[in-house]
Amino acid sequence: MTAALLLTSCGEGDDTPVLTWYINPDDGGQQALAEKCTEEADGAYRIQTSLLPNDAPSQREQLARRLAAGDSSLDIMSLDPPFIPELAEAGFLAPVPDDVAERNTQDTLEGALAGATWNDELVTVPFWANTQILWYRKSVAEEAGLDMSQPVTWDEIIDAAIEQDKYLGVQGIRAESMTVWVNALIESQGESVIVDPAASAEELETNLDSEAGRNAAEILGRIGAEGLGGPGIASMDENQSMLLFQRDNGSFMVNWPFVWAATNAAAEEGSLDSSLTEDIGWAPYPQMDEDTPAAAPLGGINLGVGAESEHPDLAFQAIECIVTPENQAEYFVTNGNPPSSASAFEDPRIEEDYPMADTIREALDGAAPRPQTPFYNEISEVIQESFTPVSGVDPDSTPAEADRYITDVLRGERLL
Amino acid sequence: MSTTSESKRGSIARAKSRRARSEARLGWLLAGPAFFLMVAVTAYPIAQAVFDSMFSFRLTAPDDRAFVFLDNYILLFTDWGFWRPFLVTVFITVVTVAVELVLGFALAMVMHRALKSLRGMLRTAILVPYGIITVVSAFAWYYMFDINSGFINNWFSWVPGISAELDWFANTWTALFVIMASEIWKTTPFIALLLLAGLAQVPDELVEAAKVDGATWRQQLTRVILPNMKAAIMVAVLFRALDAFRIFDNVFIMTGGSEGTEVLALLAYRQSISRLEIGLGSAVSVVLFACVLLMCFAAIKLFKVDLASGTDASGGKKKEGGK
Numbered sequence: 001m002t003a004a005l006l007l008t009s010c011g012e013g014d015d016t017p018v019l020t021w022y023i024n025p026d027d028g029g030q031q032a033l034a035e036k037c038t039e040e041a042d043g044a045y046r047i048q049t050s051l052l053p054n055d056a057p058s059q060r061e062q063l064a065r066r067l068a069a070g071d072s073s074l075d076i077m078s079l080d081p082p083f084i085p086e087l088a089e090a091g092f093l094a095p096v097p098d099d100v101a102e103r104n105t106q107d108t109l110e111g112a113l114a115g116a117t118w119n120d121e122l123v124t125v126p127f128w129a130n131t132q133i134l135w136y137r138k139s140v141a142e143e144a145g146l147d148m149s150q151p152v153t154w155d156e157i158i159d160a161a162i163e164q165d166k167y168l169g170v171q172g173i174r175a176e177s178m179t180v181w182v183n184a185l186i187e188s189q190g191e192s193v194i195v196d197p198a199a200s201a202e203e204l205e206t207n208l209d210s211e212a213g214r215n216a217a218e219i220l221g222r223i224g225a226e227g228l229g230g231p232g233i234a235s236m237d238e239n240q241s242m243l244l245f246q247r248d249n250g251s252f253m254v255n256w257p258f259v260w261a262a263t264n265a266a267a268e269e270g271s272l273d274s275s276l277t278e279d280i281g282w283a284p285y286p287q288m289d290e291d292t293p294a295a296a297p298l299g300g301i302n303l304g305v306g307a308e309s310e311h312p313d314l315a316f317q318a319i320e321c322i323v324t325p326e327n328q329a330e331y332f333v334t335n336g337n338p339p340s341s342a343s344a345f346e347d348p349r350i351e352e353d354y355p356m357a358d359t360i361r362e363a364l365d366g367a368a369p370r371p372q373t374p375f376y377n378e379i380s381e382v383i384q385e386s387f388t389p390v391s392g393v394d395p396d397s398t399p400a401e402a403d404r405y406i407t408d409v410l411r412g413e414r415l416l
Numbered sequence: 417m418s419t420t421s422e423s424k425r426g427s428i429a430r431a432k433s434r435r436a437r438s439e440a441r442l443g444w445l446l447a448g449p450a451f452f453l454m455v456a457v458t459a460y461p462i463a464q465a466v467f468d469s470m471f472s473f474r475l476t477a478p479d480d481r482a483f484v485f486l487d488n489y490i491l492l493f494t495d496w497g498f499w500r501p502f503l504v505t506v507f508i509t510v511v512t513v514a515v516e517l518v519l520g521f522a523l524a525m526v527m528h529r530a531l532k533s534l535r536g537m538l539r540t541a542i543l544v545p546y547g548i549i550t551v552v553s554a555f556a557w558y559y560m561f562d563i564n565s566g567f568i569n570n571w572f573s574w575v576p577g578i579s580a581e582l583d584w585f586a587n588t589w590t591a592l593f594v595i596m597a598s599e600i601w602k603t604t605p606f607i608a609l610l611l612l613a614g615l616a617q618v619p620d621e622l623v624e625a626a627k628v629d630g631a632t633w634r635q636q637l638t639r640v641i642l643p644n645m646k647a648a649i650m651v652a653v654l655f656r657a658l659d660a661f662r663i664f665d666n667v668f669i670m671t672g673g674s675e676g677t678e679v680l681a682l683l684a685y686r687q688s689i690s691r692l693e694i695g696l697g698s699a700v701s702v703v704l705f706a707c708v709l710l711m712c713f714a715a716i717k718l719f720k721v722d723l724a725s726g727t728d729a730s731g732g733k734k735k736e737g738g739k
Binding site: 057061064065068086087089092174231232234235240243374377378385389412413414415416 | 475476491495497498563564581583586675690696
């Protein structure tokens, strides 16, 4: 009976080792890559995909529980960078062989590489990298007299939105996107949320209760108090803020590149005015002050191999096939997720479909990852709780409270 | 008979005890498998949770596991982060059960008095919400009230306080209102069914006699009908209260615990599942379990709820679905 089950689970009943790739939901790009690499492997292995939940924290929950239980089916995992240190520290990831690491990081963009590393060691292989840029309505920027060829500051876009009675596209929902935002605001001042990312739970300290933290809170609080995020700010996620930006009172928006493909698709379908796409421009992520370049948020997916996988060698072979620059370029064009490899950006198809590819590439070079610590989940949840609703953010108290809350939780003195 | 009366008594006693023993054995044989199965699927996980709750144990740091005895409980009871969800849970339980009891009784009366031809259809219609999976109904209610996609703000813009700019889930009281409304909508049919069974138990003669004696409608209700269906009411209240105290789905889907809407079950979920702090999460679960036990105990001992008669009368409908 067991044998019969095993045979069926292996498909045709052949001896080809099956690698299970746990993928995050996308537009079918990872499934296509799995098929392509299975074909190229010519019988050495077969990749089957298994879909993870929608949002990154739920993906982490599922993977962490399976890894802790010693599940041997976790051959390849699509991992969101902030959660990698936790899994690496626990010994849940198979070490990346030196030659694999060397071959696959030669032209990896700096931000993406940082997200794949823990304790100065590459623990996952970068697959694609994501970053936010500033999207703007050309008509609004023009009326505000902003020179968008130069980086703009948060204050400038806030003033412009107030003056013209428009909404800003920001993510005010209590979710991972809030940590993304707060982290970017602090990193854009040359500071980091965590003092020493490698610190233990008892010793970890944050930089939130600082000038940088207060400045960040000031921006959030101002947007909240002025109602610039729209009446639905408390449920504004990336998608909702895109919809807000597309309406007549849209002005500026910080968001991932998926919005370009989505807006174009909506315009083609006819659900949006086709002239809208011509009014949309893009620029680097807003700066906190005129002199410091912005550190845009870093997202993306890296590929890791479970420590209990029965075929780690084959899994790394498969990963090398998946992350080739050609495949990354293909994945960008078909699924809207930018490559982590610099050479992939040279693919001519990219320039055609994503005219802002250069802006994205440059942003990726300066992008800053979210705090890389095994306790990222706790830190993120506290930031989400403390900085929402944005209308309640007070520069004098919110960062200090969040700082105290994080240390209390990590020292086991308070519930989260 | 040559046997003495003593030995006669002795043999009767022996026979009795033999019979009693064989009956007991038969009882165990019949109920034993179910009993052991119950122990395996309930007592074991409960014992495991109690055991785990005395450890500081994070799933991603198995080597750092340490025995801390009652520290997790002390942390809980000294933290507003526990008491707040606790009070919110109690509030939701009290309000939803009270409203459901009134609505459920009204629905039961309607079903009870409805014309025979309508009765079947009416019961089916009333039962529809209860048949819907809680997560699905939570999403339906969420999208109804959601500021971006909902229609409630539009339909009810004539009500003072409701406008297109009202974000129901951005404020504790409005969010709790939607959460409780959804809970009430979904589980009132359950209470209505239990009460309907109770209504059917009230002998018609009693009501008729009261009518003949000139009792008003109100007197019939408070002096005859309600006292006669007390068991059914108490069973309905107890089951719904236990259920409401464990509320999770609606809060998880609609607010995820933000804006001060966190409840105990969600607190346990967040410690065990998202923080992977098995020890702390188990402690919250154990406290939740203790509260439920306490409610059962209070109902049975203080209010003398006769579960057996209540459930018999409800025709075995105590099983709750959809959770």
